[in-house]
Amino acid sequence: MAEITLSVRQLQAFAEVGYEVAGGGGAHGAMAALRRVVPLEAYEFVAFDPATARHHSVFADGHRRIDGDAAEEYTGLDAYRRALATRAPVAMPEPGTERYFRRHLAPYGWRAGLTAPLFLAGGRYTGLLHLAARDSFAESTGSLVTAVAPMLAHVTDLTRWVIDPVGLPSGFHAVAFDRVGTRRDVPGATVSPTLLDEPGLAALARAFIDSRELSRHGLWLDRGGGWHELRLIRAGVGFQGSLQGALVAERPCSLPYELTGREVDVLTRVAAGDSNPQIAAALVLSVRTVTTHLEHIFAKLGCDSRTRLTTKALAEGLCRLDT
DSSP: OOOOOOOHHHHHHHHHHHHHHHHTOHHHHHHHHHTTTSOOSEEEEEEEETTTTEEEEEEEESOSOOOTTHHHHHTTSHHHHHHHHHTSOEEESOTTTHHHHHHHTGGGTOOEEEEEEEEOTTSOEEEEEEEEESSOOOTTHHHHHHHHHHHHGGGGOGGGOEEOOTTOOTTOEEEEEETTOOEEOOTTOOOOTTTTTOTHHHHHHHHHHHSSOSEEEEEEEOTTSOEEEEEEEEEEESGGGOEEEEEEEEEEOOOGGGOOHHHHHHHHHHHTTOOHHHHHHHHTOOHHHHHHHHHHHHHHHTOSSHHHHHHHHHHHTOSBSOO
16 A cells, blocks of 8 residues: 555544444444545445355445445446455446446436445455545545555454344353354454364354254363353344354353263263263263262252253253263
8 A cells, every 4th residue: 555644634533433443333433533534425335244255235324225236236346356456445437337336326416436445454355335426536535545444344344243142141251153154253242262263163053053942051171171151042143133143152160069070971961861871882981880970960969860860951051062
């Protein structure tokens, strides 16, 4: 990107853009700040959803309506491919964009358009920002928009979109997944460093999404030998929550009822309906050892039958979810 010199007024506007994006003001707050230094009559944010490889119009102002197919139509133009390659705004109308301009901008009286690709500071593409005006944009507009684009890219970052997760317990870390395993941040929640790179979480979430369960509660043993209380909750993710997803909430814990790790393994198998010989074979134990473990489990949980033991284990989340 070419070097540009910013005035105090422009620096103040850029700082306000960052504050609005980070502080929850979102697209409209950020653009209100940008409009102080970039005259424009209309804008549209287009988000790219990595889970579906499609684009969606998500925020707009100055347009009476946005044609539903406009976002995907633009991605078929050479101008779009050039914008991605150069990471610089592309002006409209120009050769190859005339038809798009006539269909989506000219009806509103706009005579100039500018489309900026949005990349996060780390290089990940999140979408596009379309600008429109009744007169030509100033020569500096492209450079100014390029400079602020990494901040605006957060507005269209759909990996962060989780729609109103209901039932998220307080004090839990959380992350969300869609069916294809794309991880999405949960607003207001942090991710446990221990489980951040656990490969089994995505598979667990996918199996949960495919089930008919509304929630699931249990225990997770991480690769370092630490136990975690785990809760899975259904949540919509992606553009307008249109994708089925699962919120995985966790917190470190000690094993309840003074259970041992091996007793949790046995209890998990009992709750799954396995007999003592089946448990012995699965855990590579003798049947006598399994019987001894069960005697201890019955005593610790105060149950006198496998049925009551199973009911208690499932209700209180005493079974392992990573097996």
